[in-house]
Amino acid sequence: MYMGNLRRKDESWDYRTADTKEYTHCFHTYPAMMIPQIARRLLNQYGVEGEWLLDPYCGTGTSLVEASLFGMHSVGCDINPLVRLIATTKLTPIPLKTLDSELNKLNDALFQVEFGVDKIPDTPIPKIPNLDYWFSEEVIISIVYLLDCINKIEDEAVRNFITVAFSETVREVSWTRTSTFKLHRMPAEKLENFNPDVFGTFRKKLNRNREGLAAYMEKRKSVEASICDANTVDGELPMPRPLGGYNLVITSPPYGDSQTTVAYGQFSRLSAEWLGLPNARKIDRIAMGGSHASETLTDTPVSSAIDRIRSIDEKRAREVAAFYIDLERSINSVVQTVSPRSTVCYVVGNRRVKDVMLPTDEFVVYAFGKYGFTHKETIIRNIPNKRMPIKNSPSNVAGQTSITMNEENIVICQRTD
Ligand SMILES: C[S@@+](CC[C@H](N)C(=O)[O-])C[C@H]1O[C@@H](n2cnc3c(N)ncnc32)[C@H](O)[C@@H]1O
Incomplete structure (x- = not known):
């Protein structure tokens, strides 16, 4: 898929010196958090006060908190009960x-x-x-x-x-x-x-x-906000569902399966166990790409990269394919809940596996494109502060490292039918 000049690098999205812990964003750290400035800017560009925003992988609720400050109602889902608690708390006013x-x-x-x-x-x-x-x-x-x-x-x-x-x-x-x-x-x-x-x-x-x-x-508007336990990969739909559908999606899905990229479950486990939360040891398996079906992906923007990985390591290729199959399933569910004139903004990373780059941004454009969404633009930003593995050992050989993720892509698609 050729995305030509719809893909551009823009350092004004880096927010190197910005305070990312304002308001309730300071409540609790979490791996690969979205910075509030991204959600805020996207809301200013595509949000409409009084309409509804969805975040299908809401984590600690960054985009939902920003929606409340902007004046949009919001719903978030996540399979991790610890972050559902954090996000709920960040959104709840208390005298x-x-x-x-x-x-x-x-x-x-x-x-x-x-x-x-x-x-x-x-x-x-x-x-x-x-x-x-x-x-x-x-x-x-x-x-x-x-x-x-x-x-x-x-x-x-x-x-x-x-x-x-x-x-x-x-x-x-x-x-x-x-x-x-x-x-x-x-x-x-x-x-x-x-x-x-x-x-x-x-x-x-x-x-x-x-x-x-x-x-x-002091700043939040009087809007509704709720968090639900819906796994869009399994076809579960976020609730409540606003009458005309969600008008805006601002989300950052996992970069890949939790076992080999960001271990949300491991990060949450100690406090989840103390709090007696369900699935404390299973989150990384339930997460996207956690179980490996034997399906393959053909004719997608990641298919040839997966074929190259397969020629090196069959098992790794299966794991990578499982993630994209889940991402596509999840997008199929999201599409059912959005309005006919909606904008979707996915913040994704193009990670490398076995030294092969996986164009996740193109995959998102492709998956939404199947439902009549048009690619508006992809903004490439540097990740100055995100605590992410910048280096890893893609070949699992000690000492052999390569840069995996120091930039991410904000993919924006719109439905105009
Ligand atoms: C990159 S994090 C989101 C971070 C969030 N934007 C924030 O600022 O805190 C991705 C989230 O996706 C969640 N996740 C993974 N698989 C999921 C699934 N199938 N359905 C819903 N959430 C899922 C993980 O638990 C994790 O919290």
């Missing part, structure tokens, strides 16, 4: 008086045990496999206490707000390395000297998030 009163109570409870006024009560430790591989005994006791305090909070919105700060704390006080999103234990020498301040870390996050919420509450 600051209510929040502050609960935060004060919580602070008092922490203070009592921190300064030895009360003993941490003997609460049973949840049965989580390998807990002592990831946390010291001291940290486990503090986490159990925090969780106990959180579970006593009756107001659901406040409880969620505090749970989100808890979730980010759990990862930071664990023995997992912070240099990677995957679960890898710290080296022994680092682990010995690692004495995290659990309550201090938690408090800092609560304060930061409270500021973010206050700023969000």
Whole structure:
């Protein structure tokens, strides 16, 4: 597929020095987050106040938060229950008086045990496999206490707000390395000297998030926003469905299957297990491209690249094909929910496998093109801040690395029928 001059590099989309953590965007980190500036600019270009936006892979809800600030109703879906909780929380207004009163109570409870006024009560430790591989005994006791305090909070919105700060704390006080999103234990020498301040870390996050919420509450418009557990790959449709359909889609799908690209499940696992969320160990298998059917892809913009990969490694080719088959299925579902005059914006990366470049941007144009969407443009931007594996070893040979992803493509297609 020749996309000619519809594909252009534009550094004004890099936002090298922009604050990407304004409003509730500061709540919780996550792999391969979209930066709010991209969603904001796309909303300004293609959004209409009072209409509906969809994000079928919403993650922590970046485009949905921006839709609320812009004045569009929004729906997001994701298969990962931890991010559904984060996104819901980022979108939920809470009267600051209510929040502050609960935060004060919580602070008092922490203070009592921190300064030895009360003993941490003997609460049973949840049965989580390998807990002592990831946390010291001291940290486990503090986490159990925090969780106990959180579970006593009756107001659901406040409880969620505090749970989100808890979730980010759990990862930071664990023995997992912070240099990677995957679960890898710290080296022994680092682990010995690692004495995290659990309550201090938690408090800092609560304060930061409270500021973010206050700023969000001032600017957000009175619109609807909801998050649902719909897997568009399996044909499940996002709910609610607005009467005329969604007018705008702004989304960033995974770059490839979670096992070999970005491990969303591994990143979420520790807090998901503490919180008792479903599928805590299965997310990367349920995610796009996670199961490998024996179907093949012919006559698509990625087919010849997959053939080249197959000539080197049959299994890898199957894994890559599985991802694009899922992406196409998901697009088929999305198309059923959008309005006859809709704009879809997909932020995708053209990754390399076995040193073969996969033109995912062209695949998106092709998949929407089958339903009468016209390719408007593809903007290529540099990724200055995204914590992504910039280098990998495509051939799995130690020392042999190649640049995989330091730019991404914003593919914009429109339906005009
Ligand atoms: C690149 S991330 C989205 C990040 C998001 N834009 C943000 O700013 O946080 C891709 C998301 O797709 C989700 N995902 C993977 N397979 C999915 C599927 N079949 N249906 C819905 N979501 C899926 C992952 O759980 C992940 O949260």
